[in-house]
Amino acid sequence: MTKTNAMRLLEAAKIPFEVLEYPVDESDLSGESVARKTGKPHEQIFKTLVFSGEKNGFGVCCIPTCEELDLKKTAKVFGEKKIEMLHVKDLLKTTGYIRGGCSPVGMKKLFPTAIDETAILFDKIYVSAGVRGTMLGVDPNALAEYIGAKFADVTAME
Numbered sequence: 001m002t003k004t005n006a007m008r009l010l011e012a013a014k015i016p017f018e019v020l021e022y023p024v025d026e027s028d029l030s031g032e033s034v035a036r037k038t039g040k041p042h043e044q045i046f047k048t049l050v051f052s053g054e055k056n057g058f059g060v061c062c063i064p065t066c067e068e069l070d071l072k073k074t075a076k077v078f079g080e081k082k083i084e085m086l087h088v089k090d091l092l093k094t095t096g097y098i099r100g101g102c103s104p105v106g107m108k109k110l111f112p113t114a115i116d117e118t119a120i121l122f123d124k125i126y127v128s129a130g131v132r133g134t135m136l137g138v139d140p141n142a143l144a145e146y147i148g149a150k151f152a153d154v155t156a157m158e
Contacts (some may be wrong), residue, residue, distance in 0.1 A: 045126075046126065046127050049102075051074065062116065062127060
């Protein structure tokens with residue numbers, strides 16, 4: 001296993017984490033695929049999404065892979081009138097990460113971040129380690145404190 005920048009940062013901050021590795025299929029980077037390959041529940045596997053707002057620039061949301069981001073709710077949480085998702089082609093230059101390997105830990109810059117409030121229901125949530133095929137299981141409260149995130153309702157209702 002190659003140690004990622006996200007792992008090094010969490011170790012330096014003395015935040016315990018679990019490493020989960022899984023085989024990557026470039027044609028299927030879905031959360032459902034990750035859940036199936038890791039044997040972890042969808043609700044505990046969180047994807048990291050980046051958006052841009054008119055007023056405050058970029059922001060980050062970590063939400064369960066089985067959910068969709070609610071742009072209106074999220075804009076309100078971040079004090080924006082309107083937000084739009086960052087284009088995949090701009091992800092690497094903005095965050096330092098690629099699609100399917102975007103971690104809330106260790107981005108080029110610390111952006112305002114919200115973690116979906118359902119995270120607090122679990123002792124551990126799984127977020128990308130910064131590369132495809134590796135997830136980090138971490139206490140959601142420790143993660144939020146480390147990256148300066150707030151818990152908020154940012155997902156669309158079923």
